[in-house]
Amino acid sequence: MESLQSKAKELIKDASVAVIIGYAAGTKKGKTKPFFAYSEEDCEKLIFTPECVNNLTIYLTRKFDFMKKGKVAIVAKGCDIKTINVLIQENQLKRDDVVILGVSCEGVVDKDVILDRAELTADLPEDKKSIKCITCDVNTPSDFDHLFGEGVESKAIEPMTGGIYDEVDKVRGMAQGEKWNFWMEHFERCIKCYACKKVCPLCYCDVCITEKNQPQWIETSAHERGNYAWNIKRAMDLSGRCTFCGECDRVCPAEIPLNLLNQEMAKLNYEAFDGYRAGYQTEEKPPFVSFKEDDDEGFIR
Amino acid sequence: MHNLYVPHLMTIEDVTEEAPDVKTFHLVFKDEKMRENFEFETGQFGEYSAFGHGECTFCIASASSRKGFIQCTFRRSGKVTDALYNLEIGDTIGFRGPYGNTFDLEAMKGKNLVFVAGGIGLPPLRSLILTVLDNREDYGDITIVYGARTVKDLVYKDQLKHWAERKDVKMVTAVDPGGETDDWTGKVGFVPTVLEETAPSSGNSMAVVCGPPVMIKFSLQSLEKLGFSRSDVITTLENRMKCGFGKCGRCNVGNIYVCKDGPVFTAEEVAAMPNDF
């Protein structure tokens, strides 16, 4: 990680950026933490390992004040940069305001996987990888100002197949009643902690709908109605926008399969809107926030 | 098994429109025993329910020396106050209380009292003022300095007139510069400035201040200039509340719970609090 650290120091030294948002070693084995480097000394703590699971682009959003400090540099994996693209599409971020320190990545660890020292430098076995990495096609980031790590060639995978999408297809194969029970059983465990929306860079509403009480659109209680309303509402809001960073799934204390829910919506978007996938463009607007006269309306029944 | 969360039912017997978006409710308990036995001390507050919308915290604005009814005054500003505002005479609301600590009437006896209030800060003091006036002979000089943004925004307009008419009360009413009407005969100026002009004596005196945070801050400074010590100045704090009895963890300022240790505090106690309100 020497070149990442030295580039970071350079950017701080010549005041190109006010802060570097990156990763540092965590306090517990197997964990890393988001880290903000303001000085050259701070930069020495920056690392990048398969344990760097967080999507740091959350700190670029209006939920935090980092963008008010000036230009910002961010250590970003390919999947994180997809989120940056959506933020740019939605006018939440200007490309010029951020220096992307792209990192080549072969995959990050799955939830609760703790690697031992030897495994950190070796190839990460597939069964220890986060499910999002199984179908990754941005191992080498698409956009960056500086690139670190050896180039990694992405596997040739047809979009929306394999990995999580096999599970999506399995649920699609369920009968209506079965599908309802499947989801309601998961939502039953929801404790309405809202960790999912808090950790999501694309849930950046100044006042969340759950906080609006005239009327109370989404009940705050963790009962059937409240849980169903919240989880479905968030999935709808992310439809066509979610870049599958997997953070919501990772942080959910109730183990609700949020990747499955959100990627079902992503697959629907792909199928309904000419192969649209979130995070791969910055010009075109996401399907649900744009209207073209020749939009296919065949699915409106 | 007494359930702390269940409110008593009250009927709205009268509604007064005090100012734009500000109403006073005259409330009577539906239950006869509650009507006869309910007691509170001045300074205390209650949690008022608009069933179906929620609860809201207001002080009890009527005199603690009067029995059989209570009054509360509130400004329409959110979900619950909006629902309450739309209720009419004869409608039912809920009440939980009385909660909180009280103004120390004993400490005030024999002293000269200065009441300083701004805008919607008068209701908490009204309970105290009315209770004091019900036992006028127990107290020394009484000065009331009250101001609002405009003439329309003054609350308890009739009450202000009565207090002004009393020979044993010095009533000074003010509106902010620009808030006066052509026929306004009161003062024009911000409350702290008017307070300094009124210059009540600090000898053997206590002051009670209530109003928007900025007004309280400058009024406290003015009172210090006039020679009042912090322990002789009292104020009421408000914070977002839900339970009102120290369990929901919402209203604390450092280790002080506004619903239990307050809402009445001395300026000395407020100065000792961390910047958490």
Place this chain on the structure above:
Amino acid sequence: MTLKLLKEDGLKKLIEALNKADTRVVGPKRNKAGMVTYDDVNADTELELDEVIGRYSPKDAFFPQHETVMRYKLDGKDVHVKAETPVIKETVLLGVRPCDAAAMISLNKVFTWDYVDTLFTERQKKATIISLACNNADESCFCTSVGFAPDGTEGSDILLKKIKSGGYLAELITKEGEAFATTHKSIFENAPAKADTVAIAEPTKLDIDIDRIKSWLDDKEKSWEHPLWEQLAAKCVGCGGCTFVCPTCHCFDIVDEPYGDQGKRVKNWDGCQFDHFTLHASGHNPREHQPQRWRNRFSCKFKIYPDRFEKKGCVGCGRCIRVCPVNLDITEAMTEITQIAK
């Protein structure tokens, strides 16, 4: 302290007897999502007693996540109100970790402070707590650094210690514990003179001094605006996960849920880490920024709880550390402050 013996099939027999007596049994159980939480248990085979600690605390046995407190019906200008009186069964919390049992005592202080919240106390009164001493700790456990122990007895009626050859040694701590053992005397047999119990876990002792931390917090000038809060909590996303899994966090919300002209008033868990927790209707928010909210939580555990309730606010269970998405580690703060406050 009387010692009793639970033979190898003791727990099986106990749960069967409790089921027969229509007593609710709550213990560590693996749910369909694969995580261990305290939940209703019907057979000893469901108990996951080797798990270091469940994801959630057992506080919801006394303080449910979502609870109806009252029902109302609008009737013209009138309203009918009915207090909710939940039917509470006799309950046994079985296999509770000693840290969690101690936390219940702290919680009790809040819920009985001047006003007694019977929704909490009635549940607590009807519960017998049988704790299980820990033989394993993980990196996040730190009970011994905050004055508790993996074989602590505070808050428990009975403490079980695993015997190497099978079964459990049962220490009867309270009168209720003794009465319970007498009721089930065929299961709580006389203890042998010696019992070779499995070694008690030894969580890493951290360089933490909670008295020093408290003194530092007490000094408003030194601590309130210290840059440490921003440094530690700048990355906090305000997810509130820590407050929900914490055994001593007790903040809640009261809301009305209307359904036409009737409805209920409910009490739901809430958390001081949420950005609108202290938001006034005027728009003013005393704790506008996350570091301020995090400072409040830390102060609540190490200053407010001891000041107001003379109890510890943190039992060292480590759940907040395990669940935090950004590795905001409370022990990191505690170690740093212990150093600063030297």
